[in-house]
Structure formats: C-alpha cells, structure tokens
Amino acid sequence: MSKPIHKSSKLANVCYDIRGPVLDKARQMEEDGQKIIKLNIGNLAVFGFDAPDEIVQDMIRNLPSAAGYTDSKGLFAPRRAVVHYTQEKGIAGVTVDDVYLGNGASELIAMSMNALLDAGDEVLVPAPDYPLWTASVSLSGGTPVHYLCDEGADWYPDLDDIRRKITPATRAIVIINPNNPTGALYPEPLLRELVEIARQHKLIVFADEIYDKTLYDGNVHTSIASLADDVFFVTFNGLSKNYRACGYRAGWMVVSGNKRQAKDYIEGLNMLASMRLCANTPGQLAVQTALGGYQSIKDLVAPQGRLTRQRDMAYERMSAIPGVSVVKPKAALYMFPRLDPKVYPIQDDQQFAYELLAEEKVLIVQGTGFNWPQPDHFRLVFLPNTDDLGEALDRIERFLAGYRRR
Ligand code: PLP
Numbered sequence: 326m327s328k329p330i331h332k333s334s335k336l337a338n339v340c341y342d343i344r345g346p347v348l349d350k351a352r353q354m355e356e357d358g359q360k361i362i363k364l365n366i367g368n369l370a371v372f373g374f375d376a377p378d379e380i381v382q383d384m385i386r387n388l389p390s391a392a393g394y395t396d397s398k399g400l401f402a403p404r405r406a407v408v409h410y411t412q413e414k415g416i417a418g419v420t421v422d423d424v425y426l427g428n429g430a431s432e433l434i435a436m437s438m439n440a441l442l443d444a445g446d447e448v449l450v451p452a453p454d455y456p457l458w459t460a461s462v463s464l465s466g467g468t469p470v471h472y473l474c475d476e477g478a479d480w481y482p483d484l485d486d487i488r489r490k491i492t493p494a495t496r497a498i499v500i501i502n503p504n505n506p507t508g509a510l511y512p513e514p515l516l517r518e519l520v521e522i523a524r525q526h527k528l529i530v531f532a533d534e535i536y537d538k539t540l541y542d543g544n545v546h547t548s549i550a551s552l553a554d555d556v557f558f559v560t561f562n563g564l565s566k567n568y569r570a571c572g573y574r575a576g577w578m579v580v581s582g583n584k585r586q587a588k589d590y591i592e593g594l595n596m597l598a599s600m601r602l603c604a605n606t607p608g609q610l611a612v613q614t615a616l617g618g619y620q621s622i623k624d625l626v627a628p629q630g631r632l633t634r635q636r637d638m639a640y641e642r643m644s645a646i647p648g649v650s651v652v653k654p655k656a657a658l659y660m661f662p663r664l665d666p667k668v669y670p671i672q673d674d675q676q677f678a679y680e681l682l683a684e685e686k687v688l689i690v691q692g693t694g695f696n697w698p699q700p701d702h703f704r705l706v707f708l709p710n711t712d713d714l715g716e717a718l719d720r721i722e723r724f725l726a727g728y729r730r731r
Pocket of ligand 1: 505
C-alpha cells in the first residue's frame with residue numbers, strides 16, 4: 326500500500342464545526358432525498374433575504390470592467406467609503422491607507438493572526454466564540470486562551486476571568502460585538518472597561534463587528550475603536566450579514582488608534598496582503614455601493630420586520646420548553662439556548678446534534694463547536710421563514726420531550 330498522506334500538524338488544534346461532521350451527515354441525508362430544516366448557518370441569501378437590488382445591479386454593471394487585479398489593500402473608492410464609515414462610527418484618525426479590503430472578513434481575520442503570532446503567543450478569545458477566531462490563532466502558531474462570557478449577565482465578557490487569564494505571553498484580545506453565537510450587544514461602559522484592560526496590559530484589540538447594523542429593539546452599536554486612541558485596534562466588518570451578500574466575499578479591516586506602536590505589525594499585514602495580490606474586484610466595488618445606499622437592513626430589524634418576528638418567535642418558543650433557558654438576542658442572527666444538565670444529561674453535544682438530525686431532520690450546531698466548555702448549549706439560527714421556523718421549533722420541542730423521558 327502506498328504511504329498515506331497526512332495533514333499538517335498545524336491543523337492539530339484547528340476545528341470549524343459549523344461545517345463539520347454533523348453537516349456532512351445532513352448532506353448525506355439530503356442526497357438520500359430527505360428534507361432537512363437548517364438552523365445551522367448564517368447564510369441569509371438562501372433563506373430569501375435578498376441582497377439589496379442596487380448592490381446586485383452594480384455588481385452586474387461593474388463585472389465587465391472588474392477583471393483586473395487591484396492594489397493589494399484594495400481600490401481607492403471603496404476604501405474611501407470605509408473611511409467615511411469609520412468617521413460615522415466615531416473612530417478617529419483613519420485614512421485610506423489604514424483600510425484593507427478582503428475576500429470576506431474571514432480572509433482578513435486569518436491574515437491578522439498570521440501576521441502577529443509566534444509560537445507561545447497567547448490571544449484571549451471569547452467562549453463561546455465564532456470559531457474562526459480560535460482556529461486562526463491556532464493555525465498561526467499561537468495559543469487561544471478562552472475567556473468566559475457570562476450567560477447570567479446577558480452574555481457579557483467576564484472581566485475578572487479576562488484579568489485572571491492574562492499572562493506575560495498575552496498579545497491581544499478578541500471582542501466579537503455584536504456576538505455570534507449569543508446575539509449579545511455590549512454597552513459602552515463595558516467596552517470602556519475592556520479598553521482599560523487592553524491599555525493596562527498593552528494588548529491589541531481585535532474587534533469583529535460584522536453584525537453592527539443587525540440590531541433589534543432600537544439598540545445602538547458602539548465601535549470599541551471609537552473609545553481610545555492610545556490602544557491599537559483592528560476592526561473587521563463586511564457585506565456578508567448587514568447587506569446579505571456573503572457570496573460576494575467582500576469584507577474589510579481597519580487599523581486605528583496607536584498605529585505608531587504597531588508599525589512593524591502593519592508592515593507584516595501589508596506583506597500578507599501583497600502575497601494574496603488583492604481581494605476579488607467585483608466584491609470591492611460592491612462595498613462602495615452598499616455603504617452609500619439605503620440601509621435596508623433597518624426594515625428587517627424594525628419592530629415588525631422579518632428578522633425581529635423570527636427572533637421573537639424562536640425566543641418565545643425555546644424559552645417555553647421545560648429545562649431550556651435563552652438570553653434574548655439584542656443583535657445578529659443567532660441564539661445560544663442552554664439545556665439544563667439536570668433535565669438533559671448530555672455527555673456529548675455533537676452526538677446530541679446527530680440525534681436531533683436523525684430523528685427530526687433539524688440541523689443545529691452544538692455549543693462545543695463554539696468553544697463553549699460544557700456540552701449544554703447549542704446555536705440556533707433564526708433565519709428560516711416563520712412557517713419553516715415554526716415547524717423546526719415543533720420538532721425541537723418534540724425531540725427534547727423525548728430526551729426528558731429517557
Ligand atoms: N465574523 C463573524 C462573527 C461571523 O459570524 C462571520 C460569519 O458568519 C464572519 C466573521 C465571516 O464573515 P465573512 O463572510 O465576511 O468572511
């Protein structure tokens with residue numbers, strides 16, 4: 326037999342369960358002709374949330390002239406539009422040179438970690454997190470150290486836990502606000518405390534704000550980078566969520582605050598941006614149109630908007646199930662319900678997700694897939710329309726009733 330080909334040891338601690346083995350099983354079931362209700366992924370377009378027409382039309386119009394490479398950081402006009410956006414959000418001192426366009430925020434998140442980390446460097450990442458962050462730290466040779474977010478306090482970061490976990494090797498802290506998977510939105514006083522911790526311990530703040538316009542109940546988002554100019558911030562955003570255009574792979578990253586201190590790191594970022602030549606050009610052009618146009622996300626998150634109605638339905642139905650508690654999301658597309666271990670003694674939450682899929686044909690992602698330490702949560706995406714969501718919730722309710730009788 327020929328020698329097996331092994332994956333790199335760099336992947337040993339890398340996991341991305343949102344597209345992991347449970348999804349593979351769901352695909353197999355679909356190939357066998359079974360219909361699955363998918364509450365597993367924040368892909369708005371496939372649930373009938375169309376991208377704004379002006380972005381689509383612009384994409385079509387620009388395509389014939391968008392076949393060339395651009396500057397590695399991106400075209401001037403969309404980067405200029407991002408600068409304007411940072412001004413609206415109160416982030417001081419950003420120039421076009423501080424903006425990097427990418428193939429989605431994902432590429433830039435990986436790049437930002439790759440340019441920073443050496444073996445032994447630690448990065449504070451929330452638990453639960455959007456798992457690309459943990460995976461990117463690991464793949465870059467660093468060590469992710471998870472700080473807890475407190476479900477009893479609206480899923481806000483536990484500041485004492487953060488302080489306890491800082492060591493001489495800690496380089497940075499990741500703040501995902503609004504949060505995936507919890508739907509939390511952090512108030513300004515809390516963000517100020519996080520800035521203070523970063524200031525005291527000379528940490529870089531990586532701020533993932535990709536849901537900053539997906540806000541319910543009239544809530545307002547504060548960019549953490551708007552709160553200080555003596556700390557170094559890298560802020561991420563893009564078109565995938567607020568503009569429902571994740572397939573266009575258009576995102577951006579902005580460096581701000583104490584840029585002088587980060588001169589060498591910024592050179593590293595520039596090097597990595599150059600090595601991948603540039604982000605896709607049609608996606609870059611869409612950034613400018615999106616930021617300048619009518620912000621139609623407002624209609625979806627209005628009191629009677631489609632996203633609000635679906636959030637409310639999912640929240641009310643899940644909260645009414647015995648042994649289930651949920652913090653009501655203030656933002657984003659997700660909730661992270663807790664299954665009381667006394668009522669649902671789950672040992673392995675991936676197995677739990679498999680069983681829900683096999684018995685009820687509902688696909689969710691288990692909480693440990695978001696680096697949550699206990700097998701007692703799962704993430705629910707409330708994107709299907711109310712008919713499908715209602716059906717999914719009926720099935721989850723039935724499955725959990727069966728689980729309680731075991
Ligand atoms: N950050 C968070 C918190 C996300 O939830 C996602 C996607 O789900 C991303 C980043 C990646 O976004 P993009 O499509 O821009 O790569």
